[in-house]
Amino acid sequence: MTAPIQLTPALTAVTAPGNAADRVVKRRRILDILDHSGRDSLLLTSNTALTWYLDGSRVHISLAGDPIAALLVDRSGDHLVTFNNEAGRIEAEELPEGVNLHSIPWHGQLHASAAGLAVDGNPLLEAAVAGELRAARQQLLPAETARYAELSVDAAAAMTDVLTGATPETTEFQLVSELAARIVAVGAEPLVLLCNGAARSAFRHPLATHAPIGRRAMAVVCARRRGLVANVTRWVAFDAGTPQELDAEARIAAVEADIFRATVPGAKLNEVFAEIQDAYVRHGFGPEQWTLHHQGGPAGYAGRDPRVTADVADRMVLNQPFTWNPSGPGVKIEDTVLLTDSGLRVLTTDDRWPTTEVDGRRRPITLRP
Template structure:
């Protein structure tokens, strides 16, 4: 087993003041994790999930396959932090990803990241991340200033990509062409295209529409979930090529009213389960019936996971300031999905582009359907 120490300055690193801010925020995160360990009566924890590792390492890219597990783990102990990775990944991580000053332990490419005794040695018996999953999720729910700045830029980029792509679409454009254009722009923005969904008029009833060769026709929906700096922006937009039917316009107004009620319920101290209960009643109140919420997940807290976690009755996490959310109310032929932040001044949309048409709903600018 060999070790590396990350350089004082990484390739492409921000200026010294940004590095200092990052170090300060990492110290805050470390303190949060140590508090969790103290409360649990444990001496260490091994972080192994994409969400936890990228959060703890300031958004370091610790994945190769978008569908695979991270190629690094982090051992957090009272004496320090230790990163472990495979021998074919260590040099790149040290040069380009891992924050300065951390020691990287290497295991063979065919070895195990979780065999801590093998690469670290005896003396620690770390808690598995799964045992502290809820506590760690709560530790990352409120974004620090540096995280928020990175996240807001990603969210704006994702919204802007949808504007760029859909503004030049036509009824003859295929769903796959829309997805391909979105994917290229997301990669060019240094992000990962985790989810790309598109439906044209012929497939408008599908709420998770993987793109096909079908043309858009008279209306379409496009969805982006993009990851950068470990965080994921989620956004949905609609475009149409006619004036829209009365039924469509009515449904769009009613689903906007549902979302407004959800955002009103997203306040400090509320639980995620309580917001979900408001979602159920909002659907019924605005003419979608009491069971509409059963037909698609309703979103939830966002940030270092697409939903961190999805809202269910079992999620008793409380809502806090500086926490991002992506709620996604939907009904037949309609859906709203934006990443927002609960700030001290209330709800602030993050996936926003001033070029996209919008309207005020309960005092918050909300996107409408782009009519071409």
């Protein structure tokens, strides 16, 4: 491994991610984990952990691949290890102030090289403190909150732009390609793009096809920028809708309202999960509906961090983001929200989208261009 790379003035024209005040808090959170574990170093290797700790640095090339960097946090500082063919870009555009950059050959062993920087060569691994790291990410800091809100607005606006221009003849692939273009245009990465037209409304994770969307369609976007992921689902229709569809839309919004009421500081995620199960029954979807699709959970630096189940007992905290996504046959509702001291704040909003009031909150309804 080479010596730490020194920043050069010629490579600092692009402002790197990283809010200094937020990063101080994050480092303190990691040191607290080390103190509690009785260890002196921690190796971060997942995209979720790296982008959180580095405050939004892009540490990927392929969206489907592993990170091209690993980070050793010890009591002396932060040490980011990457391959020699990535080091120049990382140095110039992605390295927060105060992080030491180390380069290894492109064919080298990334994790082993980063671990080798530890004094004893045996750092604590992510898997050993997965719950502690998740807790460290729960509460967004001020700069994170601001950029998450901006991303969420951009994602919602992309939905409005694309679905307003759709027609029954628009194919699913055409619709998601236009969504992808708008997400990329605002500097984000489309991690998930889904669409089902009228003929495929039974599918809850509908990858796009060449089929026209027809009289009614659902679109889903999960967009990532500077590590944070905003999630949103919207519907478009070209007729008034059947009585059954309108009834189901109202009932799934009522399920969501029950979930929102249960999303309060101090409550456990598995308690919310139990409320979700009961809400489906209360609103006429039956006791098995929750088994047909995941229900969402905390959001932030992962699409769900984690998905809520009966086994997840994390307690919710202020300034924690969530994306709940209750669904039923032919219906689904999903937005990214933030738990604040004045209640839930919906982040993925666009004033151009039609809404209705549900339990005192404006919620999206089906767009009819």
